Amino acid sequence: MxxxxxxxxxxxxxxxxxxxxxxxxxxxxxxxxxxxxxxxxxxxxxxxxxxxTREALLAEVYRKDVDDLVAAAPELLAEHEPLPALAGWLDRVAEYAKVKREVFAAVEAGVWQDLSAHSLGPIGEALTTLLDAGKAEGVIRPDVDARDIILLIGYLTRLEPAEWDARAHHLLRVILDGLRRHT
CATH class of the missing domain: 1.10.10 (Arc Repressor Mutant, subunit A)
Structure with a gap:
């Protein structure tokens, strides 16, 4: 018992x-x-x-953030139209990237490669789900894919901590505006 x-x-x-x-x-x-x-x-x-080990803990924090980010895509689509769902997901990307930057700075290169492999596939799939829903509704440009956005949001890991609050979400909104289908 x-x-x-x-x-x-x-x-x-x-x-x-x-x-x-x-x-x-x-x-x-x-x-x-x-x-x-x-x-x-x-x-x-x-x-x-x-x-x-310290690395084991940091790697698990990172994995949990990836899993939470991936799980958020269908949850947001269930609650919102595709464009607001994508906007909400991008807000979560900013928080995820903040953790990613700090974890990657704190762990060895071998662990970094393992964590990268864990995130890129599932995050790409979650992003594809959001993009496909927006394309089906005609609110997302048909010529973009998940890889385009992953490359664009990679800049988040380059932001300095002092500029994070002022820039992270603003720059994600710039990306979101660029994803909108213009008629």
Whole structure:
């Protein structure tokens, strides 16, 4: 009877660790594991049981952000027309890119390549879903594809932290305006 409780606690601890790590990645100048454990309300041992290395933790934060971003595409289409759904998804891209920039800056090249491989396919598929819906409604240009947009949004990882708030969402709106079909 105690085993299921521990599993639920372990799952909850893992989720809190990931959330705390994401907050630290986005808001701190340095990713410190003791700060992440403290924010998550767990001890160092619990953190290391779930994530034996700093890189493992950062990679999992990144993977979760990718998975959340991909899952958002059909959810947004279920709630909104294609163009507003794409706009909402691009807003999420800005937050994803902020985490991506910080994670990639903090991990080794080998882990970076693995994370890139994890994101490009699923994100391209999610973006294709949004673009296809907009094309079907005639609100998105027929001559663009997911790769075009992935190349354009790659700039987000180049923004300096001091200009993030002023530029990230604004530049995504410029891209969105360029995607609109003009009649």
């Amino acid at each position: 105690n085993a299921p409780r521990r599993r639920a606690d372990a799952t909850e601890n893992r989720a809190r660790i990931l959330q705390a790590a994401r907050e630290v990645i986005v808001n701190a100048n340095e990713v410190r594991l003791n700060e992440i454990a403290k924010r998550a309300g767990v001890g160092q041992g619990t953190l290391y049981r779930h994530f034996p």
